[in-house]
Amino acid sequence: MNTDIKEIEERLKDVVEKNEDSVKGFEKAADYAKELGTKSYFEKKAEERKRFIKQLRNATPALEIGNSKVEGSTKGAVHRSWMDVKALFSGDNDEAMLKEAVRGDKAAIDEYSEVMAETMMPHRVKEILREQKDTIQNDLETSEILENFR
Numbered sequence: 001m002n003t004d005i006k007e008i009e010e011r012l013k014d015v016v017e018k019n020e021d022s023v024k025g026f027e028k029a030a031d032y033a034k035e036l037g038t039k040s041y042f043e044k045k046a047e048e049r050k051r052f053i054k055q056l057r058n059a060t061p062a063l064e065i066g067n068s069k070v071e072g073s074t075k076g077a078v079h080r081s082w083m084d085v086k087a088l089f090s091g092d093n094d095e096a097m098l099k100e101a102v103r104g105d106k107a108a109i110d111e112y113s114e115v116m117a118e119t120m121m122p123h124r125v126k127e128i129l130r131e132q133k134d135t136i137q138n139d140l141e142t143s144e145i146l147e148n149f150r
């Protein structure tokens with residue numbers, strides 16, 4: 001396989017994995033959320049990230065960027081365990097989970113920016129990544145508003 005294609009494949013795997021971690025994290029945050037609005041917000045974000053994964057897989061069927069199962073990474077599993085501990089000791093779970101969402105969205109934006117900087121990335125894939133990054137950026141602003149509103 002061409003090394004450029006292999007590099008694109010690896011970079012897209014990273015994005016898919018980050019989104020898988022986000023799905024699992026948002027589902028966990030929704031489970032912990034006390035307020036119905038916050039719970040609904042996290043559920044919406046989990047579904048949105050599932051859609052992101054599907055878009056990337058559909059746009060690159062010839063690449064090996066993971067199966068249809070949402071698995072996540074070891075690093076993400078460790079982070080979700082940290083969320084468990086934080087939720088256990090936090091007096092205001094919703095606020096703690098919103099802070100984690102903000103932190104995670106900022107990391108996702110950085111990841112998307114790095115991948116989009118790849119010069120060999122196909123134009124259509126860059127467009128999908130740009131749209132997804134913009135959505136995350138808007139979500140980040142909403143999360144920060146919700147966090148500050150509390």
